Amino acid sequence: QSVLTQPPSVSGAPGQRVIISCTGSSSNIGAGHDVHWYHHLPGTAPRLLIYGDTNRPSGVPDRFSGSKSGTSASLAITGLQAEDEADYYCQSYDSSLRGSRVFGGGTKLTVL
């Protein structure tokens, strides 16, 4: 049971927009802690997609965007491409255990 809750799967057709939600609580997202998002293909190193709720590292297309409100955050992907098919994880800091980082359970994105 992950501290941050994500839908197990989402899907969309090429060119469409999908949103992946990440729901936390008052000790993590709701406390104002930054939310970060990762793209992960099995057998490879995860890749940072969004940091500090809304910021994209260099090299990440602007098709990817992040937002946060209250105890939840979202990752939006527009103009879906076949190469976007992967697992996506949100991550934040949790005040309940000092130093603790927490991940969401992950969302499998399928491009139809």
Added chain:
Amino acid sequence: EVQLVESGGGLVQRGGSLRLSCAASGFTLSSNYMTWVRQPPGKGLEWVSVFYTTGGTYYSEAVTGRFTISRDTSENVFYLQMHSLRAEDTAVYYCARDFGPSRYMGALDLWGQGTTVTVSS
């Protein structure tokens, strides 16, 4: 080239010990927080431990008291010493560079390829 390379994974019996290494190149480990993350088979990413630039160390509840994170600044390598291993510790272990101590602490911008730990019962 800026990269992280893990090593030390393998097959170990329940109750045994293993030490993972993470060698950094292209940057100095002591400038950033460094983190271990694992992924059990068929499951999601799980945060394990972090080493702060101040020397502070923190662990997830699942590994507290059994795992120890450390670093060797002269070799630019950091470690995860694992004791009393359990079947549920079976996972791919990744080391990762944290943005900390800068503004966006917690964001992991550089990851290794992972090393596999299998605990047999």
